[in-house]
Amino acid sequence: MSEKKSMPDYSDLEFKAGSDVHVWDGVIYPWFVHAKTLDAMADFKVRTDDVYVVSFPKSGTTWTQEIVSLIKNNGEPDNTIKNKHVEERVPHLEMSTAVPGTILYPRIAAMPEDKPRLIKSHLSYQHMPKDFLVKKPKIVYIARNYKDVSVSGYSFLRMYKAFDIGSWKEFCEGILMREMTPYGPWAAHVLGWWQHRHDDNVLFLKYEDLKKDLRGGIVRIADFLGKDLSDDAITKTVEHCSFETMKKNPMTNFTGLDAFDHKVAPFMRKVLQLAGGTGDWKNWFTVAQNETMTKLIDERLYGTGLVFDYDP
Ligand code: A3P
Numbered sequence: 001m002s003e004k005k006s007m008p009d010y011s012d013l014e015f016k017a018g019s020d021v022h023v024w025d026g027v028i029y030p031w032f033v034h035a036k037t038l039d040a041m042a043d044f045k046v047r048t049d050d051v052y053v054v055s056f057p058k059s060g061t062t063w064t065q066e067i068v069s070l071i072k073n074n075g076e077p078d079n080t081i082k083n084k085h086v087e088e089r090v091p092h093l094e095m096s097t098a099v100p101g102t103i104l105y106p107r108i109a110a111m112p113e114d115k116p117r118l119i120k121s122h123l124s125y126q127h128m129p130k131d132f133l134v135k136k137p138k139i140v141y142i143a144r145n146y147k148d149v150s151v152s153g154y155s156f157l158r159m160y161k162a163f164d165i166g167s168w169k170e171f172c173e174g175i176l177m178r179e180m181t182p183y184g185p186w187a188a189h190v191l192g193w194w195q196h197r198h199d200d201n202v203l204f205l206k207y208e209d210l211k212k213d214l215r216g217g218i219v220r221i222a223d224f225l226g227k228d229l230s231d232d233a234i235t236k237t238v239e240h241c242s243f244e245t246m247k248k249n250p251m252t253n254f255t256g257l258d259a260f261d262h263k264v265a266p267f268m269r270k271v272l273q274l275a276g277g278t279g280d281w282k283n284w285f286t287v288a289q290n291e292t293m294t295k296l297i298d299e300r301l302y303g304t305g306l307v308f309d310y311d312p
Pocket residue numbers: 055056057058059060061062063148151152153155211241242243244246267268269270271275276277280
C-alpha cells in the first residue's frame with residue numbers, strides 16, 4: 001500500500017459510516033465488524049456448551065483465549081495447539097468477511113459441528129447474540145485498566161500499515177478521553193459485564209490479577225469450566241501461557257499478520273522490566289493527561305465496586 005490512510009475522523013461518524021468505522025445501535029464499530037453481522041446476532045444460534053472469551057479490545061483477550069484453549073485440552077499443547085493459530089481455535093464471533101454480507105460468521109461456520117466451540121468476542125453485553133440469554137453458555141470476561149488498554153490500543157493501531165494513527169496526543173485526547181473508541185466506551189463495556197459478574201455463567205477476571213498470579217487465574221478458569229486439571233496439567237498451562245512463551249509462539253504473537261508492520265511495535269510489546277503487564281501507561285501519559293484520565297475513570301467507576309491496579 002503506497003499511501004497511508006489517515007485515521008477516521010471521529011467527529012463525523014455518520015459520514016464515515018460503512019468505511020473505517022460506523023455506528024450501530026449507538027456504538028462505534030470498526031470496519032471489520034459489518035452492520036449486517038451485528039443485525040444477524042438476533043438469529044445467531046448459541047450452543048449451551050459454547051465457551052466465550054469476551055473483552056474490550058487490548059485487555060488480554062489473546063492471553064485468555066490461549067488459556068481457555070489449553071485448559072479445554074487438559075493442558076496438553078498437542079499438534080492442533082502447536083500448529084493452529086489461536087484465532088482459528090478460538091475465532092472472533094463478529095469478525096466479518098471482506099465482502100459485507102457474504103458469510104456472516106465465516107470462522108464460526110467453519111468450526112466442526114460435533115465439538116464444543118470456543119469463541120472470542122469484543123461485544124458489549126447488550127450486543128451479544130440474543131440466544132445467549134436463553135442458552136446461557138459460559139463466558140470468561142477479561143477486563144484491564146483503561147490506561148494500559150489505551151497505550152496497548154495505540155501501539156496496536158500504529159502497527160496497521162493502512163493507517164496513520166497520528167500522535168499519542170491526538171489519539172489520547174481526541175479519541176480515548178472523548179470515549180470515542182471502537183466497541184463503545186471502555187467504561188460502559190466493562191460495567192455492562194461487571195453487572196453480570198454474579199451470573200452463574202459469567203466469570204469476570206482482571207488482567208492485572210492474572211498477571212500477578214497466572215496459576216491462580218488458570219485454576220479459577222478451569223474450575224469455572226468444570227475441568228479438573230492435574231497439577232502437572234496446570235503447570236503445563238502456566239508455562240505455555242506465560243508472556244515469554246506466548247511472545248515467542250507464532251500461533252499467539254501475530255507475527256504472521258501481513259496487515260501489521262511488526263517493526264513499529266510487536267503485538268506483545270516489551271512492557272517495563274517484567275514484560276507484558278501493568279504500568280506502561282506511565283511512559284506515555286503526561287501529568288495533565290493522567291489527571292484527566294484518572295478523573296474520567298473515577299467518575300465512571302464511582303460506586304460500582306469495580307477497581308483496577310495501575311502499578312506493576
Ligand atoms: P501490551 O500491548 O500492553 O503488551 P488483546 O489480546 O486483548 O489484544 O491484548 C493484548 C495485550 O495482552 C498486549 O498488551 C499483550 O502483550 C498482552 N498479553 C498477551 N499475552 C500475554 C501474556 N501471556 N501475559 C501478559 N500479557 C499478555
